[in-house]
Amino acid sequence: MTAPLLEIEDLYAGVDGKEIIKGFNLTINAGEIHAIMGPNGAGKSTLSNVLCGKPGYYVTSGNVRFKGRDLLKLSPEERACEGLFLSMQYPVEIPGVPITSFLKHAVNAIRSYKGEPELDTMEFIKMVKAEGKKLGLDNEMIKRAVNVGFSGGEKKRLETLQMSVLKPSLAILDEADSGLDIDALRVVAEGVNALHNENNALLVITHYQRLLNHIVPDFVHVYADGKIVKTGDKTLALELEEKGYAGFVKEK
């Protein structure tokens, strides 16, 4: 059996001097889709930021291994180059930087990390356009500056486009459905599903069940008070929707 993609052991972490993650454990194998569900303010975004190494977030104890390497020792860009990707809840605007050029920098940074040659620009742009089209981002859109003047839905599509171009081993989707109407939700979910295969994994962080109708998880974890309080299959999500989080937090 191959080693797990991601192993989190007894993780304690926080931000601004406040411990938010308290004794978190999770193992993700290639080919799996995990969902983490929890109430607002439970620290779901803290988890994704800690995993991606966002400055300001700190780890007090515990281990995180990604593809067998100590993830916490890597810089944010090294984590990305190793195949970790975060689809952000609130993607930022970068004025004047066209999406194609942003993505080209990212792809070439990752390729150079792996010792691969840079991509041919023409081929690359063709590829980005084709991937964008699948996500309902037309050519005009792709020429625009990163996230500048984008609607909530467009931002999420762009996150998904980046994921499809960067082809990560583990993609964390942080509230990928926020701000999306039903049609946009379907487009984003289809895009994500198309990328999923037995060699990569998804970690879907959400507080609504509806996204999980489209991206069907193998495991659902209930996250409360800094750790996982219950794990089940996709039916757990439906149960949560019915009972609310309160019942689970008490159950502990």
Next chain:
Amino acid sequence: MSKENEINLTDASGDKYKYGFVTDIEADTIPCGLNADIIRMISAKKGEPEWLCEWRLKAFEFWQTMKEPSWAKLDYEKIDYQSLSYYSAPKQKVAPKSLEEVDKDLLETYEKLGIPLKEQEVLAGVVAVDAVFDSVSVATTYRAKLAEQGVIFCSISEAVKEHPELVKKYLGSVVPYTDNFYACLNSAVFTDGSFVYIPKGVKCPMELSTYFRINAKNTGQFERTLIIADDDSYVSYLEGCTAPQRDENQLHAAIVEIVVLNNAEVKYSTVQNWYPGDAEGKGGVYNFVTKRAACRGENSKISWTQVETGSAVTWKYPSCVLQGNNSSGEFYSVAITNNKQQADTGTKMIHIGKNTTSKIISKGISAGFSNQTYRGLVKVSPSADNARNYTQCDSLLIGTTCGSHTVPYIENRNKTAQLEHEATTSKISDEQLFYCMSRGIGEEEAVSLIVNGFCKEVMQHLPMEFAIEAAKLINISLEGSVG
């Protein structure tokens, strides 16, 4: 040229200033100090006619009554004008007939700078380089091709000899020697520079380009450039500068005068990368430049684009005097300061003719302990009916120890004028950096990506090969500004 440049610019030698080398060429330098005799000596060395010598002396006389300006937000050690040497030319007894005759060291210097003259001869017709070494032109290419069209592109010393009527008519007509302290000094002691004349109806077939390089020790640089675009003509002129590293402060007080006649258009682009001093601000070039264009003709147009990454101290306001009806002026500027650099820069738009329009896009980036000021004047005279101006000044701060200031002056004396001013100040946010880094882009590359995005509106006005070079310079100037 870009290939050579790339080698230099991306050379990971760890040098803080990539062009810090001094070519060992014997320079013909006159004694330090400034007086009427020195000016006569300069004029004599250059074999100038009497009228020009007289003009220089008048300027010098006036200069002695002037005071060095102190209104700019700049702080530097007082310059002792008597300790400078005002003339330095590479020693060459006979002017070279071809590149083969040009001093080998000199050619190597240019190669390091990424101006492969030989390669350019082969590439034929892309860019003509009037290469200025220190103060005297030593190599001019493509003149024949330009001459076919009647375009004159030569050193100003040559122009004085061969086209005295043009020089006499226009020299000092845009920037009179009485204009300001530095311009006056330049008028008294200017050694060389470029001269361009585009005849009526001619669209200059290539971009004209001059590379300046300050080389001899303790030599003030006093370039003088004069560009005349006659009726219905067009020219795009590029000026790029790099200087070798040294300890003494080097003074540079240049003048660029441009005359634009009926329906003519001039595009003037600068990439300025003079030695900014070390991390402590020691060394570095003092750059006090007067650049001005007069749109004298109807429908005439001037466009200034500048990328300023160098110099310890910059004092520079490329200006447009919009005299002709329907004339227009544009100013696109990116100024980057890092470490202890100081820049006080901007533009002046003087509306005189009717229906004149002007546009100012200024992007300032400050990092380290640097200080930057945008200082701009938009002036609408009573005669300038329907004048329009749009001004946009954006400042980007990197880190918490730098400063950025915006000082816009507006003087409107015509009620039909429409003037708009927008200004923003922002910081590169941690969120933006993390966003890039979470996609695999390293911190320095992320900063350069964000900065290049910030400057895009200006960079797209630069000619292609210049834009590539400028983008690289921006990256170099910001090295080590984060983390």
